[in-house]
Amino acid sequence: MIVRQLFDSETSTYTYLLGDPDTGEAVLIDPVIDHIERDLQLLNELEMTLVYCLDTHVHADHVTAAGTLRSRTSCKTGVAATAGVACADTPLRNGDRVTFGGYTIEARETPGHTSGCLTYVVDNGNRVMAFTGDAIFVRGCGRTDFQEGDPQTLYRSVHQQIYSLGDDAILYPGHDYKGHSHTTVLEEKQHNPRLNASVTEEVFVDIMNNLNLGMPKKIDVAVPANLGCGIPAAPENESESQVPEVSPTTIVNRSVWMIVDVREPHEWEGELGFIAEAERIPQAQLMDQANEWDRNTKLLMVCRSGRRSRNAAAELIENGFTDVSNLTGGMIAWNEAHPVADPES
Ligand SMILES: [Fe+2]
Numbered sequence: 001m002i003v004r005q006l007f008d009s010e011t012s013t014y015t016y017l018l019g020d021p022d023t024g025e026a027v028l029i030d031p032v033i034d035h036i037e038r039d040l041q042l043l044n045e046l047e048m049t050l051v052y053c054l055d056t057h058v059h060a061d062h063v064t065a066a067g068t069l070r071s072r073t074s075c076k077t078g079v080a081a082t083a084g085v086a087c088a089d090t091p092l093r094n095g096d097r098v099t100f101g102g103y104t105i106e107a108r109e110t111p112g113h114t115s116g117c118l119t120y121v122v123d124n125g126n127r128v129m130a131f132t133g134d135a136i137f138v139r140g141c142g143r144t145d146f147q148e149g150d151p152q153t154l155y156r157s158v159h160q161q162i163y164s165l166g167d168d169a170i171l172y173p174g175h176d177y178k179g180h181s182h183t184t185v186l187e188e189k190q191h192n193p194r195l196n197a198s199v200t201e202e203v204f205v206d207i208m209n210n211l212n213l214g215m216p217k218k219i220d221v222a223v224p225a226n227l228g229c230g231i232p233a234a235p236e237n238e239s240e241s242q243v244p245e246v247s248p249t250t251i252v253n254r255s256v257w258m259i260v261d262v263r264e265p266h267e268w269e270g271e272l273g274f275i276a277e278a279e280r281i282p283q284a285q286l287m288d289q290a291n292e293w294d295r296n297t298k299l300l301m302v303c304r305s306g307r308r309s310r311n312a313a314a315e316l317i318e319n320g321f322t323d324v325s326n327l328t329g330g331m332i333a334w335n336e337a338h339p340v341a342d343p344e345s
Pocket of ligand 1: 057058059060061113134142
């Protein structure tokens with residue numbers, strides 16, 4: 001199994017990519033909106049198809065990339081059923097399973113940092129790996145003073161749901177602030193100052209209730225955004241700004257879209273060519289034809305530079321289409337990203 005630990009240095013957040021090299025299916029755990037291009041490029045380079053974005057909880061310090069990645073790929077999103085994220089595809093409860101390739105992820109409810117926290121557990125055949133979010137860090141744990149956090153609940157989650165995985169289980173945290181990457185159950189039982197085996201529940205509650213931390217800088221933005229799958233709210237009266245952009249370098253599987261090229265007929269015959277699968281419909285005729293289509297069709301709009309197609313996409317959205325993206329940079333960028341192979345080489 002492929003395991004990649006990716007880092008957001010602004011919020012010290014870890015994102016994990018898990019992939020099955022045999023099937024090419026992959027999952028991202030806790031993707032961050034600022035790193036969408038990085039993560040899509042890595043998936044592309046590893047020739048992986050994203051099947052799930054899983055959040056360990058509704059984050060207070062950063063915005064999830066789950067909703068945007070769902071619209072950019074064909075993946076589904078999952079988060080705790082108790083987290084209140086109505087737009088998630090798969091509300092997960094204790095013991096629920098998600099598969100990618102030949103691997104299974106078990107969701108374990110580990111509330112306490114928030115009321116809707118999950119730990120994702122995967123057995124890679126040799127070792128049990130647990131992606132703990134903010135339930136436990138290397139030598140620490142997530143705070144319990146907002147989002148219905150509760151120290152007693154967190155103590156029980158760690159001891160009953162995480163330490164029960166066995167001493168050898170590898171723990172991958174949602175954050176690290178001191179340069180660590182991962183740990184094991186045994187290490188934390190021995191050395192975690194808050195959660196080693198000799199710390200009682202009463203002492204833990206006392207520690208957590210006296211941390212006196214300031215609020216995360218982005219909490220007022222991040223929590224509402226994450227309750228909406230992290231999809232940025234569009235400014236009013238600017239329909240163009242609602243159009244999600246798709247970079248041609250990140251497209252692995254073009255068959256997930258109906259691709260619509262809105263250039264004029266002479267342009268299709270020009271040197272930039274056209275994408276083989278594209279429907280070729282000049283912009284002036286677009287709405288006439290689009291009125292025949294299912295409003296939920298997954299559309300990718302294309303033109304020469306990305307500007308006309310962006311307008312066309314905005315018009316479709318205004319007319320009730322729910323899943324329209326724009327090919328950033330149009331055919332110019334497409335040809336740079338997908339050069340036609342020289343038959344002699
Ligand atoms: Fe958190």
